[in-house]
Amino acid sequence: MPSMRIDRITLREIRLALKEPFRISSGVVQERRIMLLELHDASGATTWSECVAGELPNYSSETIDTAWLAISQWVAPRVIGREIAHPGELHEVLERDFREHRMAKAGVEMGCWGLAATLAGQPLARFIGGTRTQIAAGISLGIQASPAALIEKAGAALAEGYRKVKIKIEPGKDVEWLRAARAALGSDAHLMADANNAYTLDDTDRLAALDELDLMMIEQPLAHDDLVRHAALQRSLRTPICLDETITSLDRAQDMIALKSGRIINIKAGRVGGFAQSLAIHDLCESQGIPVWCGGMLESGIGRAYNVALASLPNFTLPGDVSPSARYWARDVVNPEWTMKNGMVTVPLDVPGIGVEVDTAMIESITVRREVLA
Ligand SMILES: [Mg+2]
The missing domain is CATH 3.30.390.10 (Enolase-like, N-terminal domain)
Structure with missing residues (x-):
């Protein structure tokens, strides 16, 4: 360049x-x-x-x-x-x-x-070494009013084509709610939980009860900056722990792997200071057999363009939080708006730069x- x-x-x-x-x-x-x-x-x-x-x-x-x-x-x-x-x-x-x-x-x-x-x-996705032409999209569902409401929302998302349904949980709205969702949606539904730091090690038994539900992962159950307690929790769980908030740099990703605090990383470029660290974390995880996926921060279509480019890298093997524009915005700031087809978002490869x-x-x-x- x-x-x-x-x-x-x-x-x-x-x-x-x-x-x-x-x-x-x-x-x-x-x-x-x-x-x-x-x-x-x-x-x-x-x-x-x-x-x-x-x-x-x-x-x-x-x-x-x-x-x-x-x-x-x-x-x-x-x-x-x-x-x-x-x-x-x-x-x-x-x-x-x-x-x-x-x-x-x-x-x-x-x-x-x-x-x-x-x-x-060059398209940004190719400039950073991305290889995918399409990104599998996941949806993130906030805590719903009841298990029935959760089942309805999750079922609608799967019917729309989403490849992963992430369900926010908190103590008291977790095991029974996810069990009801699993029973209603079937064993093939790709479900995961995100706890956003809502638990402590005192909840180990409650979190271990989720093992029977065959979740893809539990995201960040413990404190936002914790690695040691997550390692203890992971030893008690069959379900993989995915870290989000804790992984603020390549060093923290290395720590997670060394301490066995989790088995998956949600990469958010903003959280780690940008693309250089995101690429380094991606490469480290790839070499260590740790799958990664791209999280969302309620970005506009501009931030989404960077997420889509990042998620086109080869070790982003799990669906990311890359919903179409219409999921969140009355009208997005980009033309065309981001869309999804069969649960996939197309990586823009026709034009140089961010592609929108x-x-x-x-x-x-x-x-x-x-x-x-x-
Ligand atoms: Mg999260």
Whole structure:
């Protein structure tokens, strides 16, 4: 690829309307606050990217507001004006004496991968070494009002073609609910559970009761940064543990493998600081026989483009959280919107770069904050 030099990054916050409002503890959310970035190369080429940090620090310590500060104060100054021979070199540049803020770093770092693919005249998926032409899609279902409601939602998702149904669980809404789902949906249904840190080792017997249900995996049952207790739990379970929140870097993935804290990794590029670490974790897992899949962070169609490219790598052997645009958004910010056919999302391979056309007029109309960094 030709080297690049970014001379400007435009940050925007948009408010993207959700198809169905969802209830969280603090009220009903009608729209998602999303940070989009537009990177401008000195050659005139531009690329869009997305920072996945949410509104509240309830997944990691980052939020859209901390990420905005981190990008404008510390990330962008290290990248703007720099002669970049390859985007793979940026991870080190961004880690030097600069702790955490991985989602902020990833927003810029991934944009540089997208820009590099554009400049190289290659689809992003191929630029990073992806081999798939289609990605198997999974759906993630929030905690439902009753086992009957869960069965209905999960059954509808399977009928729609989804290759994996991920069911959020918490103590009291777990074994009986999943048992009912398994009984209703049959032994062939690809089901998994995601506990989002809701359990402790005191719940080992309850979690071991899930073994009979033949789940693909249980995701992150224990604390968000734990490895040692997950190793103890995995020794008591037949069901594979998949780690999400804990795996923040290649080092943590190596720790998971060494300690046997889990047998599967959910890779989210934003959580690990971008594509360079995602690729390194992918390669490590491939060499160690650890399957990976691509998680979702309620991205717009721009963030989804990066997820689809990442999930085209060979060791992404399990269906990812890559739902079509219409699952979440009244209208997405890309043309065409992401769609699914027979549970598969097509990797865009016809055009260089991230593979979707960005609807700039729509984005302009829902932008509530903007800052140009140069
Ligand atoms: Mg998760």
